[in-house]
Amino acid sequence: MTENAQLHDLVGRGYQHGFVTDIESETLPPGLDENVVRTISRIKREPMFLTEWRLQAFRHWLSLREPTWAHVRAEPIDYQSISYYSAPKVKTDGPKSLDEVDPRLLETYEKLGVPLHERARLAGVAVDAVFDSVSVATTFKDRLEKAGVIFCSFSDAVQKHPELLEQYLGSVVPLTDNFYACLNSAVFSDGSFVYIPKGVRCPMELSTYFRINAAKTGQFERTLIVADQGSHVSYLEGCTAPMRDENQLHAAVVELVAMDDAEIKYSTVQNWYPGDENGVGGIYNFVTKRGECRGRNSRISWTQVETGSAITWKYPGCVLRGENSVGEFYSVALANHCQQADTGTKMIHIGANTRSTIVSKGISAGRGQNTYRGLVKILSTAQGARNFTQCDSLLMGDRCGAHTFPYVEVKNPTAIVEHEASTSRISEDQLFYCLQRGISEEDAVNMIVNGFCKSVFKELPMEFAVEAQNLLAVSLEGAVG
């Protein structure tokens, strides 16, 4: 049928990162037991404390069940059919410089719009590229080292800064935190590590680009960012994967620590393969992200644009321990076709005069289901705490859904908590107004949706904001009309 052909065309155009890189990989056979955990640890030549930590996590994981409270329907995952480690083959122990990186990998990132050649990079962004289970390249190392900033792959950090890892790893997301975080703690293979020393303002944006390539593998990376007293860092994260009929699991953990007067800004543009228009394939994006404002006057800001994945399950949160600390969460989540998103945040107010802001924009189209789930918890110690939450949903068509589950727990009478919520459709009045000005329906929809998301997009670094807008437009192609 023509209509189907058109749809296929749209979907084909819709996901532009669906190619596979033909590269030889070293992949562990599917399955998970203590041996696999030990093997990963051995490949990475990890110190004893880390091996023990992984094993502790694995043993605890065996006692856990997958959470079922999320508003999503997922095929059960067979954890024994997944391979827990896959790495592109390299001749040496790991690339020392970009010249040693396999040209096909460089080409892959080039195709994704993330050129790793430093001269080709726009000034001001350093990139750590994670391909399947391992980091393949980190750019601008020298310049960052001069500023005292540590920005390297997790594997490098294990070798070079074990004392920092031992101090901070799992200190925000304990290995017992939840099913997926616990699994990650047992089998994580790589990721990024950032340490910003006292008083340093990181001289450029840091960024990690995650790419799943191999089939039947999971991706379990870990990011740890520590901002010491009075330091400042802005960090970007992007993700894509090939189009495949099977569901692939991505279970990452991100931990942020901000000491006194430190500031961390963490931005994500998540564009994992969402599956086709009938919900076949796509990434299960089950991610635990949490930041702790450990010091006074510290600030952690999460901004996320979630357009990809078959299922998104993530709640980037802030533990506001330090007095006067600030937590922010700005989110745009899109669920088109058969995508399901259950996302939101947790703001835990512990210190006095802590403040948090939550702005969530959910867009549902096709048969997409979009859920906002947020917790604002104000403990008895949080004198004068404040929260403002704004939660807006936009519906396109009549087969999609928007759901909101705000949880508020207040144990201190001086706290002020505000919650605003709205659900709307793109109104015919707005659409006709744009048409009458000569603007095509597709452009009009993009314009209106971007307007709806504006308060979140303006939190993104400039380069990412443009990418996010384009991504939204592509993801919504064919959603109306």
Place this chain on the structure above:
Amino acid sequence: MTEIQAMLSIKDLRTTVGSRKVLDGLSLQVSAGEVHAIMGPNGSGKSTLAFTLAGRPGYDVTGGSVSYCGEDLLSLEPEARAQRGLFLGFQYPVEIPGVNNVYLLKAALNAARKQRGLPEVDALEFLMLVREKMKIMQMDESFLSRGVNEGFSGGEKKRNEILQMLVLEPSLAVLDEADSGLDIDALKVVANGVNALRAPDRAIVLVTHYQRLLDYIKPDRVHVLACGKIIRSGGPELARELEARGYDWLLIEAA
């Protein structure tokens, strides 16, 4: 004047909204260079005429024809009509939160330019053009950074409609109750803006309830719309007569 020369030629137009017949055999000729006023009591079909010409979904044409610049207007999509220089000034302009005024206006101008085979407008030139027109409409600089009609007062929305018209320079402007809700100073500004658009190659159709707008914009022709058709046409003196005598006498005559 023959029908072939008319920019807009409406013949026996019938429009249904929902299950209600609103336009019931309306005919009207508007030539380039002319200003026509369409007056009439509430519910006579004035706004329906404006929306039908603009192609609003839900306004179903069940009979008649409309030719615009020699083309069959009714066969064109709403955006194609706009790109060919048909502009509708809305009675109730809608708010589009987060979408910048200037952004919308630029997209609109570029859509029309594309239709005419022209390149996109230069950003700086565009801004100068908008500033120049803003001066005519006495609009504040802050307008540039605000969302489309977002938080605008009724008067500001009306001025914004005329501003958009001045920037887009349409061939045919249909202004639906451009004067409603305006105080006398704002009315003068709006009238000024409309007069600035008058040109031998353009036509303007004013849909209005009251004579007072016509004190500032001199129409060439005045039509009375009642029960879905034009029941009387005349010169500017007809508007004054309506102001003095109301519509009832005409309705009785028509019946």
